[in-house]
Amino acid sequence: MFGKYKVNLKAITPVFIANGKSYTHSEFLHTKVQSGEKKYNSISRYDIFDFYKDLPEERTDEFIEKLSKPNFNLKTFEAKIDKRYRRYLAINRSDNVHLSEVQEAIKTMDELYIPGSSIKGSIRSVLMYNNIDIPENIFRNNRLNFRAYNQMENNFFSANRGNSAQTSIMKYLQISDTTTSKQPEIHDLVTIKAKPAGNFEYHSKHNGKPIHTYAETIGQGKKLSFILNNEVHDDVLQRLGIPNKKHLISLKNIKESIYNFSSDLLEHEIDFARKYRHNDLLKNYKSIAKFNDPDAPLLKIGSGSGFLATTLGLKIKKENNYLYEQIRQSFRKSYQYEFPKSRKITAKGRPLGWVKLDFEKL
Numbered sequence: 001m002f003g004k005y006k007v008n009l010k011a012i013t014p015v016f017i018a019n020g021k022s023y024t025h026s027e028f029l030h031t032k033v034q035s036g037e038k039k040y041n042s043i044s045r046y047d048i049f050d051f052y053k054d055l056p057e058e059r060t061d062e063f064i065e066k067l068s069k070p071n072f073n074l075k076t077f078e079a080k081i082d083k084r085y086r087r088y089l090a091i092n093r094s095d096n097v098h099l100s101e102v103q104e105a106i107k108t109m110d111e112l113y114i115p116g117s118s119i120k121g122s123i124r125s126v127l128m129y130n131n132i133d134i135p136e137n138i139f140r141n142n143r144l145n146f147r148a149y150n151q152m153e154n155n156f157f158s159a160n161r162g163n164s165a166q167t168s169i170m171k172y173l174q175i176s177d178t179t180t181s182k183q184p185e186i187h188d189l190v191t192i193k194a195k196p197a198g199n200f201e202y203h204s205k206h207n208g209k210p211i212h213t214y215a216e217t218i219g220q221g222k223k224l225s226f227i228l229n230n231e232v233h234d235d236v237l238q239r240l241g242i243p244n245k246k247h248l249i250s251l252k253n254i255k256e257s258i259y260n261f262s263s264d265l266l267e268h269e270i271d272f273a274r275k276y277r278h279n280d281l282l283k284n285y286k287s288i289a290k291f292n293d294p295d296a297p298l299l300k301i302g303s304g305s306g307f308l309a310t311t312l313g314l315k316i317k318k319e320n321n322y323l324y325e326q327i328r329q330s331f332r333k334s335y336q337y338e339f340p341k342s343r344k345i346t347a348k349g350r351p352l353g354w355v356k357l358d359f360e361k362l
Contacts, residue, residue: 280349
C-alpha cells in the first residue's frame with residue numbers, strides 16, 4: 001500500500017490552526033449574511049489600507065487620529081463600507097454579537113487551510129503511539145530523561161547510526177497542504193478545568209467570570225483534501241540502513257495507527273467528560289466517536305489537541321500507570337486527581353480539531 005493518494009478530509013468539529021495573530025474591530029464591522037431563508041450573524045473584515053487610500057482628503061487626518069487610539073472601533077468612523085474593500089466575511093457562531101477581537105487562523109490569500117506539516121506531525125505522533133515500545137530509562141532521577149526520550153524517537157524512525165534526520169523514514173512520507181476553505185467560522189472558546197470534587201470549572205478572571213476568546217475556524221462539516229505520497233524505493237532504504245522501517249509509512253499502518261490512537265483518545269475523553277460531569281462535552285464526544293472507522297479514521301489536529309494528543313502520554317498511562325504517575329509528578333503544575341486537567345473547547349461544549357480522513361488511490 002504505497003503510492004500517491006488523494007485524502008478527503010471532513011471537519012467533524014471546528015478546526016483552529018492559529019497563525020499567532022489577532023485582529024480587532026478596528027478592521028471589521030458586524031454584519032448579517034443570508035443563507036436560504038435564514039440570516040446569520042457575521043463580521044466583514046476590510047482592507048483598511050485600501051479604504052484609507054480612497055477616503056476624501058478632508059477625512060484622512062481624522063481616520064489616522066482615530067485609528068491610532070487603542071480601542072478604535074471602525075463602526076464609529078464608518079457604519080457601512082463598500083464591499084469592494086472587504087477582504088472576507090466570517091460567520092459568527094458565537095452568541096456574542098459585539099465581539100471586539102478575533103484570533104486569526106492560518107490562511108493563504110485570505111482562505112483557510114491546514115498545513116501539511118500539521119497533518120504530518122499528528123500522523124507522526126500516532127505512528128509512535130501504535131508501534132513503539134516505551135523503555136523504562138526515559139524517566140530517571142524523578143524527571144523525564146529527555147536524552148533517552150529523543151534517542152527512543154530517533155531509533156524508532158531512523159537508522160541506529162548516522163544523522164537521524166537524514167535517515168528518517170518520515171522523509172518519504174510527503175503530505176501536501178490542504179485545499180482551502182473560503183469562509184471562516186468564528187467560535188467562542190473557553191478552557192474548562194477538572195476539580196477534585198468530580199466536577200469542573202472555567203478558567204476565569206479575578207471576578208469569577210469565564211475567560212472567552214474568539215477564533216477563526218474551519219467550520220464543522222467543511223470538506224478539504226490533500227495529497228499523501230508514501231512512494232519509496234527499497235534500494236534507497238537499504239542504502240540508508242532502514243529497510244525495516246518501510247512498513248511504518250504504509251497506508252495500512254497509517255490508517256490502523258490513526259484509528260487505534262483516536263479510539264483510545266476518544267474513550268479517554270468520554271471518561272473525562274463523564275467523570276467531571278460536563279454533559280455537553282460528553283454528548284458531543286459520544287457523537288464524534290461514531291465517526292471513527294478503521295478504513296476512514298478520525299484524526300485530531302490543531303489547537304485544543306493538548307498533552308495527550310501530541311505526546312506518548314496516553315500510551316504510557318495505558319501501559320504503565322506507575323511510570324505515568326512519576327512523569328506527572330515531575331511537572332511543576334501537577335494534580336493528583338487528573339493530569340492534564342484542562343481542556344480547550346467551544347463555549348457550547350464542542351471539542352476542537354477532529355477530522356475524518358478518506359483515502360483514494362491516484
